[in-house]
Every structure is written in structure tokens, then in C-alpha cells.
Amino acid sequence: MTRPLTRLASDMARRCFILSVVAITAIGMLVIGGFVGTRAASAAASAPAAAQCDPPAFPTGAGFQVSCTVTIDNTVTAAGATSSTVTATSCLAAAGVLPPSGCTTTVDTANQLVTSVNQCNGVADGGGSNVTCSVSVVNTIPTGTATSGVTVNQCVGSGGGGGTQPTLVCAPVASTTNATVTQCNGSANGGGPSTRVQCDVTGAATAEPVTINQCNGSSNGGGSTVTCTATFTNNVVALPVTPTTTAPTAPTAPTAPTAPTAPAGTGAAGATGATGTGGAGATGAGGSGVTGLTGTAAGAGGSTATATPTGTSDVIPSGAPQTGFGGASRSHNGDLLLAGLLTLFGATLAMTFAMRCRRTFTVQDD
Numbered sequence: 001m002t003r004p005l006t007r008l009a010s011d012m013a014r015r016c017f018i019l020s021v022v023a024i025t026a027i028g029m030l031v032i033g034g035f036v037g038t039r040a041a042s043a044a045a046s047a048p049a050a051a052q053c054d055p056p057a058f059p060t061g062a063g064f065q066v067s068c069t070v071t072i073d074n075t076v077t078a079a080g081a082t083s084s085t086v087t088a089t090s091c092l093a094a095a096g097v098l099p100p101s102g103c104t105t106t107v108d109t110a111n112q113l114v115t116s117v118n119q120c121n122g123v124a125d126g127g128g129s130n131v132t133c134s135v136s137v138v139n140t141i142p143t144g145t146a147t148s149g150v151t152v153n154q155c156v157g158s159g160g161g162g163g164t165q166p167t168l169v170c171a172p173v174a175s176t177t178n179a180t181v182t183q184c185n186g187s188a189n190g191g192g193p194s195t196r197v198q199c200d201v202t203g204a205a206t207a208e209p210v211t212i213n214q215c216n217g218s219s220n221g222g223g224s225t226v227t228c229t230a231t232f233t234n235n236v237v238a239l240p241v242t243p244t245t246t247a248p249t250a251p252t253a254p255t256a257p258t259a260p261t262a263p264a265g266t267g268a269a270g271a272t273g274a275t276g277t278g279g280a281g282a283t284g285a286g287g288s289g290v291t292g293l294t295g296t297a298a299g300a301g302g303s304t305a306t307a308t309p310t311g312t313s314d315v316i317p318s319g320a321p322q323t324g325f326g327g328a329s330r331s332h333n334g335d336l337l338l339a340g341l342l343t344l345f346g347a348t349l350a351m352t353f354a355m356r357c358r359r360t361f362t363v364q365d366d
Contacts, residue, residue, distance in 0.1 A: 048110045051118040052088045053133060059092075062126025062221050067091040067099045068133045074113045074208045078142040078239050084114045095128050119214040120228065127190060127221030133214055134229045139207040143238050147205040150232055153179035154199050158226070161191030171200040181212045181230045190222035197225070203232030 053068035073085040091103040120133035153176045159167030170184065184199035199215065215228035 048084065048086070048108070048112060048114055049116045049118065050086045050088065050114055053090050053092075053120045053123060054118060055122055058090075058120075058123045060123060060125045062124070062128055063095045064124040064126075064129045065091070065093045065095050065097050066120060066124050066129070066131045066133070066218075067093075067103075068120055069136075070117060070119060070134075071136045071138065072114045072117065072210060073138050073140070074210070075140040076113070076142065076145065076208075078237075081111075082113050083109065083111050085109050086114060095130055113208055113210075115208075115210055117210065117212045117214065119212075120218055121214065122217045124218060124224070125220045127223055129219045129221055129224045130227075131187070131215060131219040131225070132227045134231070135212050135214060136231045136233070137203075137206065137208075137210050137212075138233045138235065140235045140237060141207045143236055145207050145236070147207045147234060148209065150181065150201060150204055150206055151176045151179040152201050153177070153182045154184045154201070155197060156185045158184055158187045158189060159197040160189040161222070163191040163196070164194035166194060167196055169195045169198045180206065180210075183212065183214045183216065183228050183230060184226055186217045187215055187219055187226040188224055189220045190224055192223040193225070198227045199229065201230045201232075203234075205234065206232045207234045 050070055050072060052070055053066060058064075058066060068088075068090045070086065070088040073087075075083045086108045087105070088108075089099075089103055089105045091099040091101065093099075093102040117135050117137075119135060120131055124131050152172060152174045155168050155170035155173045156175050167188070181201050183201075184197055188196045210232075212230045214230070215226050219226045
């Protein structure tokens with residue numbers, strides 16, 4: 001009976017080991033797959049393209065008032081980070097009914113720059129319609145960013161079908177291949193009022209390569225009009241200036257004042273002594289009388305006093321200022337937290353299998 005039990009224990013140990021390896025491998029693949037999937041999805045994202053007021057959302061029939069505006073805010077920081085905000089307002093109503101009737105506004109943001117705009121193409125292609133659309137591109141860029149010229153292809157093959165002349169008011173009327181702005185081509189050809197095609201482009205340069213395609217093949221019925229504009233604006237932001245810190249100059253210690261010189265003392269003349277006997281001379285001020293045989297003597301000179309006061313100078317502290325210890329940034333990393341939780345779960349699962357296997361071996365041995 002010993003050999004079958006030993007074989008059974010060996011088989012169960014092998015199974016427990018295989019289950020533990022499978023559990024740990026699965027958890028590891030989930031963690032790695034989550035990180036790789038997140039990074040791949042982020043890298044695959046492309047720059048957004050703005051579009052509005054095109055079929056099928058907007059009709060192609062007659063008698064409509066189409067009024068649409070879109071503003072593109074592209075931003076590039078000095079560190080190279082990019083972002084964009086697209087604010088779009090689209091209005092659809094019966095011909096002659098102006099905004100704000102039938103209007104909706106949307107705001108979209110992204111961490112990439114908008115590179116193209118498609119608007120008001122092939123709409124209201126029937127009689128008595130009016131198409132009025134505009135695109136505004138605002139580039140916020142750091143100093144030194146290169147710009148490129150804005151080329152135009154507009155008002156080609158438009159304003160035909162007879163009617164009052166002139167039919168075109170375009171600035172400029174130009175035909176350029178692969179232009180930055182392509183607009184108002186093949187539109188308002190049903191005849192009717194004068195100046196029924198009014199389109200222009202403002203801004204000669206753009207810092208970001210944004211192409212605009214709008215108001216082409218639209219409003220071709222009799223009595224229809226097309227009015228469309230494109231505008232480019234570059235806002236240059238100066239780079240931040242790093243302040244220069246200059247160490248303060250230590251103050252100069254004051255010079256100790258020079259001590260004044262005391263005046264020399266002068267001894268007074270000695271008094272006259274008696275004949276034949278030297279008398280004691282009186283003490284002169286600042287000096288002393290001396291006894292002499294003749295009865296007179298000059299007083300001794302007073303000593304010269306020199307007072308030297310001790311000067312006190314300022315003490316200049318030395319050593320760097322105490323700056324203390326900086327606090328750590330209160331940042332969070334959700335990806336690392338998720339990885340830690342999954343790893344903890346895998347370790348718990350592996351430990352559970354190990355404990356169960358050990359319990360099985362204990363029972364087998366008994």
C-alpha cells in the first residue's frame with residue numbers, strides 16, 4: 001500500500017504545482033496585457049478631423065436656411081504638448097429664418113491637433129436656399145514656431161445660371177491644387193440675385209497645417225445664395241524667462257574710530273626754599289616739585305595719556321540658509337495601483353493552492 005500512496009502523493013503534488021504555475025502566469029499576462037493594451041490604444045489615436053453640416057445630417061432639398069460655424073483652437077506648449085478644442089454651432093431652419101432658431105452647439109476636446117475641417121458641402125442643393133458657414137482656426141504657439149502660407153482654391157465654377165451681375169464677390173478668386181482652403185466651388189448656379197456667392201479667406205499664414213473644405217456643390221437652386229468665410233489667427237506666446245539669482249553682498253564692518261590723544265601734563269615750578277637748606281618743593285599740577293640747593297627747580301613733566309577705545313565690528317554669519325526638506329509630489333498612478341492589486345491577488349491564489357496541497361500531503365502521510 002505504500003507505493004500506491006506515494007504515487008498518489010506525487011501525482012497530487014504535480015497537479016498542485018501545475019495549477020500554481022498556471023494561476024501565476026495568467027495573472028502576469030493580465031497585468032502585462034493591460035499595460036500594453038493601454039499604451040497601444042493611446043499610440044494609435046490620430047489627430048481629430050472636424051466635420052459638421054454635411055449630408056445626411058443636413059438635407060439636400062430646397063428652401064432651407066443652413067447656418068454653421070466652427071472654431072478650432074489648436075495649442076502647442078513650449079514643452080511640445082498638444083491639445084485642441086472644437087466649438088461647433090449648427091443651425092437648420094426654413095429659408096429666411098436666421099439663428100438662433102434651430103441651433104445646437106457642441107464642444108469637443110482632444111490631446112491632438114485638429115488637421116482638417118469639412119463643412120457645408122453638398123447641402124440645400126435646391127431653389128430658394130441660403131448657406132452661410134464659417135471656419136475659424138486659432139493657433140496658440142510658442143515663440144519661434146514656423147508658419148506656412150495659406151493657399152486658396154475658391155469660387156471656381158460658381159454663380160452661373162444667369163441673373164443680375166456680378167454674381168461673385170470673392171477674395172480672392174483662385175484655383176490652386178491641394179490648397180489650404182477649398183471653398184465655394186460649384187455653388188449657387190441656379191441663377192437669381194447678384195452677389196449670390198460671397199466668400200473670402202482671412203489670414204496669410206498658419207502655424208499648424210489645417211486644411212478647410214467647405215461650401216462646395218451647395219445651394220445650386222434658383223434664387224439661392226452662398227456666403228462662407230475662413231479665418232486663420234496665430235497667437236504667439238513668449239517663452240518663460242528664468243530669473244537670475246544674485247547672491248547678496250556681505251555688508252562691510254564699520255571702522256573703529258581713532259582714539260583721541262591726551263594732552264601732555266606740565267609740572268609747575270617748585271617753591272623757593274630757605275637759604276642753606278633745601279626746602280621741599282610743592283607738588284606741581286600734573287608733575288612733582290624737586291628739592292634744590294638754590295631753592296628752585298623745574299617741575300617734572302606730566303606723562304602723556306593715550307586712550308585707545310576698543311572698536312566693535314559686525315559679525316557676518318556664514319553657512320548656507322536652512323532650506324529644510326522638500327515634500328514629495330502627491331501624484332497618483334492608477335496603472336501601478338491596478339498592477340499591484342492584480343499581483344497581490346495572484347500571490348494569494350498561489351498560496352491557497354500551496355496550502356491545500358500541503359494539507360493533502362499531511363492527510364496522505366497520516
